[in-house]
Amino acid sequence: MVNREEIDLRKVYIETKNTLSDFVEAPDFEAQQIVRQVFDVSYSEILTGVKRMACPEQIKRIRDIVTRRCEHYPLQYLLGEWDFFGRPFLVGEGVLIPRADTEVLVEEALRFLEPLSAPKVLDLCSGSGCIGLTVALERPDAQVTAVEKSPAAFCYLTQNNERLGAKAECLLGDALALEAVKGPFDLIVSNPPYLTGQDMAELQVEVRFEPAEALYGDEDGLYFYRELTKIYVQRLRPGGMLAYEIGEGQQNAVSELLAAASLKSICQIPDYNGIIRCITGKNCDFVEDYGLSAV
Structure with missing residues (x-):
């Protein structure tokens, strides 16, 4: 059985933003993009602090993404897709x-x-x-x-x-x-x-x-x-x-x-x-x- 833990999406977003703040130009935007994709949630759910059950793989993935982003590896490659003209393109x-x-x-x-x-x-x-x-x-x-x-x-x-x-x-x-x-x-x-x-x-x-x-x-x-x-x-x-x-x-x-x-x-x-x-x-x-x- 997979062990899950309850997370506060807003708290995770703030922690992610703070970690990125010394390394990227738009930490707010990037933190939202990362949390949204990793946990498959909306921006409103992130900003209102909705609680979600997260599996270990998701926790590990968000940490890995943040670590690599702090090394200036492109966010788009880390997420694996990027929106263009309102559609997600794999990259x-x-x-x-x-x-x-x-x-x-x-x-x-x-x-x-x-x-x-x-x-x-x-x-x-x-x-x-x-x-x-x-x-x-x-x-x-x-x-x-x-x-x-x-x-x-x-x-x-x-x-x-x-x-x-x-x-x-x-x-x-x-x-x-x-x-x-x-x-x-x-x-x-x-x-x-x-x-x-x-x-x-x-x-x-x-x-x-x-x-x-x-x-x-x-x-x-x-x-x-x-x-x-x-x-x-x-x-x-x-x-x-x-x-x-x-x-x-x-x-x-x-x-x-x-x-x-x-x-x-x-x-x-x-x-x-x-x-x-x-x-x-x-x-x-x-x-x-x-x-x-x-x-």
Whole structure:
């Protein structure tokens, strides 16, 4: 018989928060996330001090998570999943952690697709699938293809596809040398590696646990934008859109690459902090007015 002990969720939350306070920027938030998942409870149950019977495995798990988090191991990897666009995506070592900034790219993709019927969408450098699978789930009529090179990340992509019921086509392969993807596509999206050599040298400790191949975009951070644009602009339908997530300060360089590839109405879209995070371009002269700034 498993020995259980009664715990006060609020007390456990406070102890967890206090332990984390010297090691993380948002101990309140992280403590809530940890307690919520380990004990499968709501935020309100935590904050009102509801009592729960806990088994030894749960007590051990929360201690192990807190210990590793104090060593700056990513919280998302410790929990094994992270929310993106309101859905839990499985994550772990070998795959880039979904970030809220990327939701801007998804929102722009969905806005573009809104008037289209049964659109074809290609997600390059898909990672966990947070972009392509979210599009597939928000637009069940879309035919979404997600491409990922890393076998480790591809494992998470396929698991998330099945777990969330996205029904996307998942392809293991190098986006820069993938002949199987012909197109044409209404929309091509990508959050490629875009950190510079200097960025890589200055990474936060937590980010160093994420795969370098999903982060590093050559010394200037622009390698994948140059190469992907050359290949995939030819696979857009008339009126189709190419959309990238970019790093801070890269908007002009990436916009110039899209313009050089004859894409039109190039737009720069800010994230929730006002940083230009998304660049889009279309392969035709006619562009609907979305109220965005065009370059």
